[in-house]
Amino acid sequence: MIRWLLCGATTAALILGSTVPARSDDTCWQLLYAAIGHGAAAPHAPYISYSELVNIQNDGHRFERANANITYRDDGLAWVDDDRWVHPFVSDLLEPGPPVLGPYGNRRDDWLAVATREYGIPLIADVHNPSQRQCNIAGDDVVNGVLTAHIVLPDAPNSQPALKEIWIDRGSLAISRLIAAEYLNIYTNTWNLVHPLTDFSIDMENVDGYSVVRRVTWKYSFKVYSQESTLDAQYDYTNYGFESAPPPGTLFGSSSGWVK
Secondary structure, eight states: OOOOOOOSSHHHHHHHHHHOOOOTTOHHHHHHHHHHHHHHHSOOOSEEEEEEEEEEEETTEEEEEEEEEEEEETTSOEEEEETTSSSOEEESOOSSOOSSOSOOGGGGGGGSOGGGSTTOOOOOOOOOOOOOOOOEEEEEEEETTEEEEEEEOTTOOSSSOEEEEEEEOTTTOOEEEEEEEEEOOEEOTTOOEEOOEEEEEEEEEEETTEEEEEEEEEEEEEEETTEEEEEEEEEEEEEEEEESSOOTTOOTTOOTTEEO
C-alpha cells in the first residue's frame, strides 16, 4: 500500500511549515499559512466512515480495480474492508492516504498559532533568517465551482516530498485542491522495489461541515525493457459518515487483524 500522510497539506506542507516562516509583507505566504491554520482548527470527527474506489490503468488497460469500506480514526488508525484482501483489518497504512487534511489527533496543535494553543509557552522573541523559498499567487481559478487563489511554489525541492501547488478559497480559507510530490512503492519488471517521487493531485469537498478528500490522482511513467509504460491511478471517496464512536463490527481496540 501507498503510505501517504495528508498532513495540513500533506507531509510536504509539514516540511514547508517547519522551515519557512510567514512574512507579514508577503500576501502569498500569509494566505497559505492562514489556510493551514484554518484547517488545523476546523472540526475533525473522531471517526469518519467512507467508501473508496480504486482504479489504476496501465497504458489505457485495466491494471487494478478495487472497492473498500473504511472507518478512519482521527489519530491515524483505520479499519479497512478491502475486497483485495481476505478479511477486514486495522492498520495505519491507507491507500493513498487519510480522507482528511490536517495532522492527526493532538499533533494538530503544532499547526495552530501559539496564542490559540492550550498551555502555550510565552513567546519572548521571534528571530529567524529571511526565507529563500518562493510563494507566488498565479491568479484565480474556478475549482469544483469555487473561485480560488492558485498558489504555486516554484522552487519546491525535487529530491523529497514537497507541496507544489494549492488552491485556496480566499473567503473561507478552505483548500479546494493541492498538488504534492510523494513516494510510490512500485515493483519494477525485475521485481526490484523502488520508491519514485510522484505528483499527487487531491480534490477536496465539504460534506456536512467537514472538509474531506473527494478524489486523488497520480501518474507514473517507467521503462519496461526498451519501452515506456504509464500507470494512471484514480481514487474516488464517497458515502461519508461522521461518528463520535466506532461503528459496530469494526476492530478498533482489538489485536485481531492488526497490520502496521
